[in-house]
Amino acid sequence: MVNPLNDLRNLGLRDWLIGGDSLQLQQLAEEFYLELINFCASGTTPKIILAERQPEKFLAGFIAACSANCPVFLCNPDWGTQEWEQVFDIVQPDIIWATEVINISPKIYQPQSKIPNWIMIPTGGSSGKIKFAIHTWDTLVASVQGFKQYFNLNYINSFCVLPLYHVSGLMQFMRSFTTGGKLAILPFKSLESGHIYNIDISDFFLSLVPTQLQRLLQNPNLTNWLSQFQTVMLGGAPAWDELLEKARFHHIRLAPTYGMTETASQIATLKPDDFLGGKVNSGQILPHAQVIIRNQNGEILDNNQLGNITIQAKSLALGYYPNLWDNRQNFSVDDIGFLDEQGYLNIIGRNSDKIISGGENIYPCEVESVIRTTQMVNDICVIGVPDNHWGQALTAIYVPKEAYTALHIKTAIQDKLCKFKIPKHWISVPELPRNSQGKINRQQLHQIAGAAPSTVKI
Known part of the structure; x- marks a missing residue:
């Protein structure tokens, strides 16, 4: 049976954790583990939300949950109310280990059958809907x-x-x-x-x-x-x-x-x-x-x-x-x-990012790559917006360098891309909505495009 807490104990005073306190990590893991063992003694295996911000606390909670064979859901401590409401509806937790207080109105959940000692890792947050991939x-x-x-x-x-x-x-x-x-x-x-x-x-x-x-x-x-x-x-x-x-x-x-x-x-x-x-x-x-x-x-x-x-x-x-x-x-x-x-x-x-404009298939990454070679943008994302004539109209949402305009960029790429791959709409923004892993929030991009004035077309 897997028991990473024993592995942690065997590390002893070995200097393996740089930028953190390995002794504190072991002490916290022992405390978390004891809490889980006491909880399990009541006959219930708890579902754990782990949203500790401090690395030692997070790793201690993770090690303790895996050692006690309890299902653990890894969570982003910076999620807002909307995300936390999604998570609580999905998880229905028994224990919450979090640095900050999570302000969610209490609900009465229906009893659930026991679940295995899975490790749930969040994914899909940039699309607006959080999912947990089940790992072991x-x-x-x-x-x-x-x-x-x-x-x-x-x-x-x-x-x-x-x-x-x-x-x-x-x-x-x-x-x-x-x-x-x-x-x-x-x-x-x-x-x-x-x-x-x-x-x-x-x-x-x-x-x-x-x-x-x-x-x-x-x-x-x-x-x-x-x-x-x-x-x-x-x-x-x-x-x-x-x-x-x-x-x-x-x-x-x-x-x-x-x-x-x-x-x-x-x-x-x-x-x-x-x-x-x-x-x-x-x-x-x-x-x-x-x-x-x-x-x-x-x-x-x-x-x-x-x-x-x-x-x-x-x-x-x-x-x-x-x-x-x-x-x-x-x-x-x-x-x-x-x-x-x-x-x-x-x-x-x-x-799913493929854009069909005028019957032509366009992959945004190709267009974005060419636009970046102009060195006129700090960031760029190309999306398709509904269009009565084209089906989808290619739209570039970009963060310009210095005083470069959409016309400058369009002129620089006109000989590098087929005509149908050159964006029809250009929207300048201070920054693109990205998550901590650098992934674009395309839902927000479409909101930006929908709110942009028609004058962005050139």
């Missing part, structure tokens, strides 16, 4: 083992600047904790302000999302710091060519990845040497996973044929709480891509 200690460890084998490592040192409630942060803890590596934890805002630990990071893995990498590369000292890492994982959202080229210019050992909450982080990763050698894709598939490309009829496609991505993986979630998936053998995702002859995965875009 075994699915998370399967992801760790695939990572470890792919990079040929005995242990994994992680430098975490991402939130622990998110799969991207949690898996950094899992990699270090289960392989005997070190874990450094530092809030990204502290890192961005120049606060870094005085440690040798040459054998550490750092994970970033593209917007974080962009901001760090604006600081020469932090750019030099990034170049010292063994590997800088990049995921969470598509990266643009200009950003990748800048990282390559500074010889940053970048490893673009492809994965999701449902697969317990990445299932494909481009190794740093391939990246520095000029490859631009999501890399090869990790040993614990398999990617199959299928057409719309479900037929398996050959190499270099564009189709729908389906995934098989030991790290795959069991379902979305409270429902289990009937068929976990072929997890079909929203992404469109292909595998080349060397087994490298190339992602073209999301099927």
Whole structure:
């Protein structure tokens, strides 16, 4: 039986947690564990909401819940009332471990049957509706083992600047904790302000999302710091060519990845040497996973044929709480891509993001990439808005650099894109609505487009 608390005890006074207090972590884990054991003595296995902001408290709660075989729901302490109301209706918690008081009107819930010791990781918040992917200690460890084998490592040192409630942060803890590596934890805002630990990071893995990498590369000292890492994982959202080229210019050992909450982080990763050698894709598939490309009829496609991505993986979630998936053998995702002859995965875009304008299929990431090459925008997202003539009209919502206008940008790209791929509407905004992982909130973008004056058309 899994008991990570015993593993934590065995670590003793070993200096494995950097930027945190490992002794406090163990003491808190013991206290949380005792609370759960006492609760379970009443005959009820509690459902736990874990929304601690302090890393030691969060990790202690997570370790205690897994050790006591209690289902735990990882939650964002910064969720607002609307999100928390969704969560409480889904979870109906027995225990809440949270830094701040969650102000939700009490409700009387119907008794629920006991659920297994699942680990529920949130996903889908950027779409306005929160879901929890159901994982287990075994699915998370399967992801760790695939990572470890792919990079040929005995242990994994992680430098975490991402939130622990998110799969991207949690898996950094899992990699270090289960392989005997070190874990450094530092809030990204502290890192961005120049606060870094005085440690040798040459054998550490750092994970970033593209917007974080962009901001760090604006600081020469932090750019030099990034170049010292063994590997800088990049995921969470598509990266643009200009950003990748800048990282390559500074010889940053970048490893673009492809994965999701449902697969317990990445299932494909481009190794740093391939990246520095000029490859631009999501890399090869990790040993614990398999990617199959299928057409719309479900037929398996050959190499270099564009189709729908389906995934098989030991790290795959069991379902979305409270429902289990009937068929976990072929997890079909929203992404469109292909595998080349060397087994490298190339992602073209999301099927749901595809815009059909005048009968033509347009993938926004291609248009966004070309617009970024003009270096006239700080940020850009292209969406389709309803249009009586075109069906959907291509609309660019962008954050301009300096005094550049939509006309400047449109002129710069007119020879680089087919005419039907050039946005018909342009909306300038101070910033794009992104979550902490850098993902765009498209629901808010459509609200912005709906409220924009008709004069944005050029």
